[in-house]
Amino acid sequence: MPVQIIVGAQWGDEGKGKIIDYLSEHADLVARYQGGANAGHTVAIGGERYVLHLIPSGILHPHTTCYLGNGVVIDPVALLQEIELLTKKDIVLKGRLFISHRAHLVMPYHKLLDQSRELADEQHKIGTTGRGIGPAYVDKVHRMGIRIVDLLDETTLREKIIHNLEEKNAILSALYGQSPLEAEAILHEYRELDEQLDPYITDVSRALHLGIASGKSVLCEGAQGTLLDIDLGTYPYVTSSSPTSGGACTGLGLGPTQIDRVLGVIKAYTTRVGMGPLPTEISPESGIDLRTLGAEYGATTGRPRRCGWFDAVVANYAVQVNGIAAWAVTKLDVLDTLAEIKICVAYRYRGKEIKTFPADLAMLEQCEPVYETLPGWQESTAAVRTFNALPARAQQYLRMLTEITQTPIEIISVGPNREQTIFC
Ligand code: IMP
Numbered sequence: 001m002p003v004q005i006i007v008g009a010q011w012g013d014e015g016k017g018k019i020i021d022y023l024s025e026h027a028d029l030v031a032r033y034q035g036g037a038n039a040g041h042t043v044a045i046g047g048e049r050y051v052l053h054l055i056p057s058g059i060l061h062p063h064t065t066c067y068l069g070n071g072v073v074i075d076p077v078a079l080l081q082e083i084e085l086l087t088k089k090d091i092v093l094k095g096r097l098f099i100s101h102r103a104h105l106v107m108p109y110h111k112l113l114d115q116s117r118e119l120a121d122e123q124h125k126i127g128t129t130g131r132g133i134g135p136a137y138v139d140k141v142h143r144m145g146i147r148i149v150d151l152l153d154e155t156t157l158r159e160k161i162i163h164n165l166e167e168k169n170a171i172l173s174a175l176y177g178q179s180p181l182e183a184e185a186i187l188h189e190y191r192e193l194d195e196q197l198d199p200y201i202t203d204v205s206r207a208l209h210l211g212i213a214s215g216k217s218v219l220c221e222g223a224q225g226t227l228l229d230i231d232l233g234t235y236p237y238v239t240s241s242s243p244t245s246g247g248a249c250t251g252l253g254l255g256p257t258q259i260d261r262v263l264g265v266i267k268a269y270t271t272r273v274g275m276g277p278l279p280t281e282i283s284p285e286s287g288i289d290l291r292t293l294g295a296e297y298g299a300t301t302g303r304p305r306r307c308g309w310f311d312a313v314v315a316n317y318a319v320q321v322n323g324i325a326a327w328a329v330t331k332l333d334v335l336d337t338l339a340e341i342k343i344c345v346a347y348r349y350r351g352k353e354i355k356t357f358p359a360d361l362a363m364l365e366q367c368e369p370v371y372e373t374l375p376g377w378q379e380s381t382a383a384v385r386t387f388n389a390l391p392a393r394a395q396q397y398l399r400m401l402t403e404i405t406q407t408p409i410e411i412i413s414v415g416p417n418r419e420q421t422i423f424c
Contacts, residue, residue, distance in 0.1 A: 002260050003218045005245045006328075008225030009264040009318035011234075011272035012243075013298070013305060015330030015413060016265045017041025017057040020221050022411070022421050023263075028216035030058025031067035031208060033251030034241035035223035036106055036136065037078035038129040040299025044416040048089070051299050054079050056221045059091060065211075067204045070102035071241065071251020073136040074148065075111075076193040083196075099197065100204035102253075104145040105190070107161075109168040109181055110135040116176035126237055127274025129300050137230075137240035139164070148201055151194035158187050205253025212258060220248040220259070226318040227272075234361060237276025245322040263410065264324035266315060268332045268397075271305040273298050277364045280308035280344045294334040309342040309371065312404045317357035319407055328411035329398065333420075338376040341397060344369035345404060374400065381414045387424050 006023070008014045021043045024030055037053040043060060044050075050057070054074070056066045068074065083093055110132030117134075118125045128134060139145040144167075146160045161183045169180040212218060224243040227233045232244050241247065245262045249255060269290055272278050282288050290296060290307035297304055318324060335341055346353045347367035358364045377391035384390050390398070390412075402409055412422040 002215075003212060003220065003254070003258055005220040005222065005248045005259060005262045005322075007222045007245050007262055007264055007318075007322050007324070008243060009266040009315060009322070009324065009327075010225045010270055010311075011227045011278070012039075012223070012225040013271055013273065013296075014225060014265040014267050016221065016223070017043045017052065018330065018413060018416065018418075019263075019265050019328045019411060020219060021045075021057045021060055022418060023219055024058035024061045024064050026217065027058060027064060027219045029065050029067065029208065029211050029218045030056040030221060031069055031204065031218060031252050032056045032072055032221045032223065033069045033248045034071040034243060035239065036073040036131060036133050037075045038131045038133045038239060038300060039223035041223075042299050042416070045418055050089075053082060053300060055082050055086065055097060058219060058221070059086065059093070059097065062092070064096070066097050067207065067252070068099045068103060069204050069252040070100040071247060072100070072103050073106050073133060073140070073241075074099060074103050075106035075131065076190065076197055078131070080193065080196055094199055097200050098202040098204060098207060099148060099200045100253075101147070101149040101201050103148050104136055104140045105148065105151075106132045106136045107146060107164070108186055109164065109172065110139070112172060112178060112181070113168065116172065116178060120176055125275065127276075129298075131300070134240045148197070151190060151197070154187070154191065157190065158183065161186050208252060208254060220252060220254075222247065226322060227314060229321075232321045234276045234364065237274060237361075261325050262323050263326055263328060264318055264322060264407070265328045265330060266318070267330050268310060268335055269294075270308040270311050270314065271296050273301070273303050273305050277361060278306050278308050279313075279347060279364065279367050280311045280342075280369045281306055282308055288338065290334060293337070294331055309344055309369070310401065311344045311369070312401075313344060313347055313355055313357055315401070315405045316355070319405055324407055326408050326410040327401070327405070328413065329401065329409050330413040332394065332398075332412055333381045333414040335376065335397075336380050336382075337378060339378065341374050341376050342371040343374065343400060343404070345372050346370040372400075382420060384414055385422060387412070387422055390422075
């Protein structure tokens with residue numbers, strides 16, 4: 001498939017890292033289009049476990065070239081740490097990893113503002129990752145962000161940092177009691193970081209255009225998920241970028257006519273981290289502990305994830321807003337031991353059944369899930385490699401997901417390792 005977008009269909013953590021790694025075997029270029037070091041993509045290869053925050057997991061295949069597009073916000077400190085970590089594991093990055101010169105930078109004051117805001121207002125906190133993502137995107141939209149291209153010129157960089165600090169220091173000290181940050185210290189730090197980043201910087205949009213024109217296949221990698229999208233998610237409990245498929249065009253500098261297909265990644269159940277509604281959340285009293293079964297702890301922050309049953313209202317909404325052509329269903333094996341498995345097929349709101357995903361969070365909070373219950377298969381799927389070899393009840397569960405979302409399943413993941421993957 002020449003140009004394919006890989007999009008999370010829930011609240012992030014769907015297992016996109018593993019799916020991107022799996023698909024990268026047959027891809028030439030892998031390009032991340034939004035988010036920043038808030039993401040955490042975990043990939044297990046052999047005995048090794050790689051947790052990537054910024055660099056696309058396609059980098060783990062030596063033949064790929066990977067890109068961070070203009071829609072990504074780059075924390076140079078986090079990126080260089082990741083580069084160092086991969087280099088130590090003998091993964092070559094020079095000549096294989098490129099960063100858009102138009103991407104915005106996450107600055108020290110963004111991280112401080114993010115963390116201070118979350119601590120200061122318990123009532124309105126979002127439960128962010130504290131990586132400075134929201135404040136960095138605020139500055140981008142406010143037209144006072146600092147971009148990778150600005151690192152090249154010391155005079156411009158100094159002027160922009162001073163201009164930003166006039167505002168940020170006033171907020172940090174007046175609202176959060178923080179000491180002011182020094183412009184020269186930040187300038188010095190970022191100029192040094194730039195020296196290390198320099199070999200990786202390029203015009204990503206142009207590189208992708210040239211690649212597509214010469215017949216290369218491209219995977220466009222979304223971070224987070226549909227319900228965390230700034231426009232289409234459970235606002236305000238969202239991230240500050242566009243994880244939905246439309247974000248791939250603006251975040252990479254590609255036109256919609258260059259995209260061939262969208263693959264949705266969806267867990268066989270649902271999770272979310274942070275605040276905000278999760279209609280199918282399973283209460284601790286139920287005795288069903290998907291968090292332990294699925295090791296559901298954040299790859300970036302280590303926070304426990306909230307867990308719930310598969311929500312077909314969410315899945316259908318994701319199909320609608322992303323144009324999803326097929327599913328990759330992940331973590332099916334996590335359900336292996338359960339006696340019964342529920343699927344939310346609709347919501348009940350004030351006595352009426354609804355199947356559309358509400359925009360109003362107060363309404364969503366009052367929605368009760370309408371479940372269909374299926375018998376569990378209660379046998380291990382971890383070693384299964386074909387659809388037909390799956391237990392009959394697991395096949396029944398997957399067929400129901402296909403029917404209810406009117407979308408075929410193309411890939412099924414039954415464990416964290418590369419080989420624990422079924423291509424249907
Ligand atoms: P931020 O992206 O750090 O601003 O956090 C905003 C919301 O998005 C919070 O609820 C986070 O928990 C959530 N979030 C951000 N990145 C991820 C991710 O990679 N997976 C799951 N949730 C995420």
